Amino acid sequence: MMNNNFYCVIMAGGVGSRFWPVSRNTRPKQFLDILGIGKSFIQLTYDRFIKIVPGQNIFVVTSAAYADLVHEHLPDLPLENILTEPYRRNTAPCIAYAATRIRHMNPDATMVVAPSDHFISNESLFIDTITAAMNYASHQDELFTLGIDPTRPETGYGYIQCSMKESTTVNGNIAYKVKTFTEKPNRELAQVFVDSGEFLWNSGIFVWNAATICKALERWLPEIYSLFKDGDKYYGTPQEQAFITKIYEDCPAISIDYGVMEKTSRAWVFQASFGWTDLGTWESLYLHAPKDGNRNLIKCHDTMIDSTTDSVIVSHEKDKLVVVKGLSNYLVVNTDDVLMICPREEGRFKEVIADLAVNDKSKYM
Structure with missing residues (x-):
């Protein structure tokens, strides 16, 4: 009780x-x-x-x-x-x-x-x-x-x-x-x-x-x-x-x-x-989520991944094929209105976020 x-x-x-x-x-x-x-x-x-x-x-x-x-x-x-x-x-x-x-x-x-x-x-x-x-x-x-x-x-x-x-x-x-x-x-x-x-x-x-x-x-x-x-x-x-x-x-x-x-x-x-x-963070998710044989964390409905290692690839669009080739240690995140591709390092990712407001892109925040 x-x-x-x-x-x-x-x-x-x-x-x-x-x-x-x-x-x-x-x-x-x-x-x-x-x-x-x-x-x-x-x-x-x-x-x-x-x-x-x-x-x-x-x-x-x-x-x-x-x-x-x-x-x-x-x-x-x-x-x-x-x-x-x-x-x-x-x-x-x-x-x-x-x-x-x-x-x-x-x-x-x-x-x-x-x-x-x-x-x-x-x-x-x-x-x-x-x-x-x-x-x-x-x-x-x-x-x-x-x-x-x-x-x-x-x-x-x-x-x-x-x-x-x-x-x-x-x-x-x-x-x-x-x-x-x-x-x-x-x-x-x-x-x-x-x-x-x-x-x-x-x-x-x-x-x-x-x-x-x-x-x-x-x-x-x-x-x-x-x-x-x-x-x-x-x-x-x-x-x-x-x-x-x-x-x-x-x-x-x-x-x-x-x-x-x-x-x-x-x-x-x-x-x-x-x-x-x-x-x-995406990095903490990468550390704890299951990955493929090339150490990629992939959360997409349909993909073609080639020569890509140690990366995070995410897309929530059901009718989109995601093709990634030749990346290492990258973060690729696709939504209905934003596609972000950047190195996995936390510092660079924070810079991307900070730049949105300064570049009049705050509607995407």
Whole structure:
């Protein structure tokens, strides 16, 4: 039987520009079936948490522009559980909104907060780990995050250093006191982290009880918490959205990691190994998706590929033959209005995205 004090907050307000041109401002990657398995990222995320948390206790925080998309992809989610942000302000305001609203509904609530666009390969282990973490956090005045055993010196993830002398075991899951957070190191430093055995990848998944995170926000981000503390007067009423729109105008943009987790002495990290991947870029998809004998990731309806290696080739047009010859380490992505061909290197790809706005091509963003 599920715990009625368990709540889930799915953060789904990002644009996902690094998956351009498939991911667009009007339909970002959390609403796409990039894996080609018949479900979008947000549907996969919801399906995982519905096995941990009662359906009426799942909330999605998203941009106001994406509310209809959330409802389209998650028709079973109550409309009042779609919390819309008028402006993007990073994760701290998003979590402050969700935490104060959930605390208003249930002062005994314990929350798991997760991005909408991660891939989990071992779902049963994920469910066991999250459930154990939530049960433990429900009676602790501590803040928990989940850290993933690193398998390579990844430069696209943040790292959490564990205090190896301060740990506890919960249903076979080890939690360490957090020593430091480091955001996306260079390759050399990432290798040092992996070799040390003290660092975990920062998954961006958090577990805490609502009262504890609200106290932490009040302590470390009073400029944000003070805006939401009057929410009890408006939450669940017709005035809620007007209240949120007004306070978001004054809300600073800051991440929960930087604003709270890096400052508090109450941060702990559960060590996890449930096959987590942040599929944030074409490169990360390339690393984890099946490839052909020439190490090409191909997602097309009809292709002729010759003398091409180590490339990503994607086309969503059913009636188009994609012919590629003589490429190595390239990214080829075809949509109905954009064809992009560029080297796979992340840096060059970012340059392509940045150039759109400057060259009056923002309609393709």
